[in-house]
Amino acid sequence: MRVLIIEDDKELCDTMAYHLRQEGYEADTCYRGDEADYYFRQGIYDVIILDRMLPQVDGLTLVEHARGLGIVVPVIMVTALNGINDRIDGLDAGADDYLIKPFAMEELLARIRALLRRPARITEVEKITLGSLVLDVQLHTLTNQENQVSLSKKEALLLEFFMRNKNQILSRSQILSKVWGMDHFVEEGNVDNYIYFVRRRLASVKCNVKIKTIHGVGYRMEME
Numbered sequence: 001m002r003v004l005i006i007e008d009d010k011e012l013c014d015t016m017a018y019h020l021r022q023e024g025y026e027a028d029t030c031y032r033g034d035e036a037d038y039y040f041r042q043g044i045y046d047v048i049i050l051d052r053m054l055p056q057v058d059g060l061t062l063v064e065h066a067r068g069l070g071i072v073v074p075v076i077m078v079t080a081l082n083g084i085n086d087r088i089d090g091l092d093a094g095a096d097d098y099l100i101k102p103f104a105m106e107e108l109l110a111r112i113r114a115l116l117r118r119p120a121r122i123t124e125v126e127k128i129t130l131g132s133l134v135l136d137v138q139l140h141t142l143t144n145q146e147n148q149v150s151l152s153k154k155e156a157l158l159l160e161f162f163m164r165n166k167n168q169i170l171s172r173s174q175i176l177s178k179v180w181g182m183d184h185f186v187e188e189g190n191v192d193n194y195i196y197f198v199r200r201r202l203a204s205v206k207c208n209v210k211i212k213t214i215h216g217v218g219y220r221m222e223m224e
């Protein structure tokens with residue numbers, strides 16, 4: 001599971017990252033609000049820990065903007081502002097949880113586990129496009145001009161992950177974490193099987209989008 005930490009207090013940010021890695025999570029760090037939007041858009045994180053009071057762009061603005069784009073990754077907002085209205089503002093902006101500083105790392109880890117146990121939310125963006133290729137993530141259909149094919153739920157989730165991260169190399173572990181989740185024991189060979197299925201779906205609608213194998217690393221979706 002991969003966690004993004006957005007916190008301008010570098011010592012606290014690095015401490016959180018250390019404890020997360022000790023628990024087996026992958027942890028990325030970002031210290032500036034004006035750089036955080038890039039990370040939000042990557043589509044590779046299972047949880048985001050977001051400081052409310054950031055330089056340049058504050059946490060409320062970041063989470064509101066992300067939700068407006070249909071980004072539904074769970075967000076834990078951390079802040080020293082502990083008033084009731086402060087908490088309401090954070091949750092209404094789109095945060096899933098609100099943690100007051102200072103906090104115990106054990107509590108942060110418990111809150112992350114609780115968020116990861118929740119069923120994944122359906123994305124608010126119904127359709128994703130890549131060139132002439134259109135994925136309807138709710139109807140589970142893939143369309144290219146006049147050609148259309150129906151998808152299984154897993155195929156749709158897999159395609160959504162690739163299309164949101166086009167031209168990026170995705171490892172099998174990233175795919176397993178994002179598509180199957182932490183509560184499912186799935187062998188990496190299943191990923192290869194579903195890649196095969198999805199490639200057939202792409203070929204059936206006669207599009208120029210391909211999933212390339214990057215040997216020893218993972219897969220990358222690109223347009224030819």
